[in-house]
Amino acid sequence: MTELDRVIHEPARLRIVALLAGVEEADFLWLLRESALTKGNLSSHVARLEEAGYVAVEKSFRGKIPLTLLRLTDAGRSAFGGYKRAMKAVLGKG
């Protein structure tokens, strides 16, 4: 039985991961717009993905304004790849 990674499976995080998979790096506000999540949800989901080792979070400043950069780690890319495979296997059946 192919297991689905719960961390990625959650729709909000799936969206985040899918968005990050398409780019090299993204900032918080770009993700906020693209994902259509609230700040709170985005923040906590990103925290969860970081905790899982799937995204790297880099906080810096653009001038005087805080800037948070996010990118998928290798583990994150690989987990997403596995997730896609597992999902296709399940959907293939139906």
Next chain:
Amino acid sequence: MTELDRVIHEPARLRIVALLAGVEEADFLWLLRESALTKGNLSSHVARLEEAGYVAVEKSFRGKIPLTLLRLTDAGRSAFGGYKRAMKAVLGKG
């Protein structure tokens, strides 16, 4: 933004729905074996799917032994179709 149906999205229920999509009708014990869920989980997830109108539950007897037959309703099939489309859209991006 394509929304993912939460009722179907849950992995246990996704498995149930995918299994039911492949057959005309199934009994509880067949699903129990195929899904590798516990009786309790299968029972409650089936109840949730019934409540959502996605599966029809028909209780009868095979001789003196209770027999529960499950099948996907039209709404269930259509929801599963929509789910697959939405999921492919998300995975396509990544």
Next chain:
DNA sequence: TAGCGAGGTTTGTGATGCAAACCAGTCTAC
């Protein structure tokens, strides 16, 4: 009549997704 298995359902609880409240720093108006 005690025990056992089939076929399920109900209960308890820990995790968690979401929204709203909060916070620290910056900029503008006055």
Next chain:
DNA sequence: GTAGACTGGTTTGCATCACAAACCTCGCTA
């Protein structure tokens, strides 16, 4: 120099829910 509003987030509180374990009912067996 300070009141207010905005930016860029984080923390808190609640309500939901998935899972496992306990429970239930009926029939069979010895």
